[in-house]
Amino acid sequence: MCLQRVSSANGSEDQRLARVIKSPEIRSAELLDCAQRLFFERGYNNTTVNDIIREAGLSKGAFYHYFPSKEALLEALAARVARESMEELRPILDDRSLDAVERLNALFAGSRRFKRELAPQIRRTFDVVFRPENVVLFHRIDRAVTEVAAPVITEIIAEGNRAGRFDAPDPQAFAEMLLQFRLSLATVMHRAIQQAEAGDIDEAVRVLDKRLRLYGIAVDRVLKLPDGTIKVAEPGFARALLAADTS
Amino acid sequence: MCLQRVSSANGSEDQRLARVIKSPEIRSAELLDCAQRLFFERGYNNTTVNDIIREAGLSKGAFYHYFPSKEALLEALAARVARESMEELRPILDDRSLDAVERLNALFAGSRRFKRELAPQIRRTFDVVFRPENVVLFHRIDRAVTEVAAPVITEIIAEGNRAGRFDAPDPQAFAEMLLQFRLSLATVMHRAIQQAEAGDIDEAVRVLDKRLRLYGIAVDRVLKLPDGTIKVAEPGFARALLAADTS
DNA sequence: TAGCATTAGACCGACCGTCGGTCTATAATT
């Protein structure tokens, strides 16, 4: 899909790019694909526009035909990532049989399942994205995710309030605060990944697992639920993520 | 303090910078001063090293004699800001007469007082630092502040636990989570400032004030305190900040 | 309807300006 180079008519190696015309949707999707791979591998600042177009097999001009700037590409990528992860969880949001607590738990469970399935890739990505020098990348994706998730969480909290399960004075404000809260895991996650990579997997698993449980308790408390109601941790999850083979 | 230009020995105007030698402490402090002003005015990415040395009145070579990179300068600046704001609150931390709840409230009150005193400047700075394109600046300062504040908050929580006022399973983890929590105010703050600048001061004040109260409640709940125990909001504070004359 | 002209816009890549960072020379200090 990436990196096409064409030999010229005379059969000798030709360094020039062939002019290949594709539909704009395909092209921009390909650019996003390449950008995603590279950004998640080396970070935003460490990926040049030239890297991207080399991988995608098209020219500078073409790139700037599709995106007004490198920044804009990042923005578009963040939006796509946010949209896709939302779609991943769609079934849970549409399930009419769940009450607010069950729905929150199902959302956490869903994103755990997703992470387990793609454990090696996720771990590598986290390892890059949570690095301090990659804040820009991290922050843009976070903003995009928050944007799509906030209304959804707000609605769940409002529903929980109506059912008398939650006691959240202001669903929207609480949704925003809870979403902010999840970022406290980024640092912990990054530390754990580093530690695991350094060889101390057991300790890393222990710490991460504990923090996931504490995070769940904090969420419980903010919503006035009994400690342990919201389940963020899960036996074996931390280990599955941290011990994933990323070679 | 910034921008000195010197006429040469022959009395004629000399465009070259004179070689002025100062003690390293002074020099690096001056560089940090200039950097702080510029970063807080235009952001990190929008301030070039040349801008800084022009303002500070010294050469490229001298700059790189003191700091190995622009990044390192930012790091040092963040550390200084964190250290200074900590010193500002030192009296409260040293006050042996306060219990844990009182100490937390005193810390919030102290940082409110600080912000009120410097309202115009603080508001302008927030307006810049909370902008999405300035995440790097924001994040570095946040990290530095978190680093110095975490042990302090951990100790307060532990003390509150011992006194039976808090119920926080893991003081350190809870300290880190609570510190993370404060970032939820950044977005709100930024929105409010924008709104105030757009003219709708009353609405901005109302929103910010409400969010400060809700933030306090969230903190209460995480620590298992009755709603309203921790006072983050204060009558007139939001207005003092948002209506400050920044012209 | 075959053949030609026109046009939109996808695409190319040389080039440019900016900016972080380096290097050599030199002035002051010890």
Added chain:
DNA sequence: AATTATAGACCGACGGTCGGTCTAATGCTA
């Protein structure tokens, strides 16, 4: 003499621009 602090010319990388090319679809003519 050696070391430290400075100056500022210079470098290379990188994001972004610009003039122009190529192609496929559309319109027009005979």
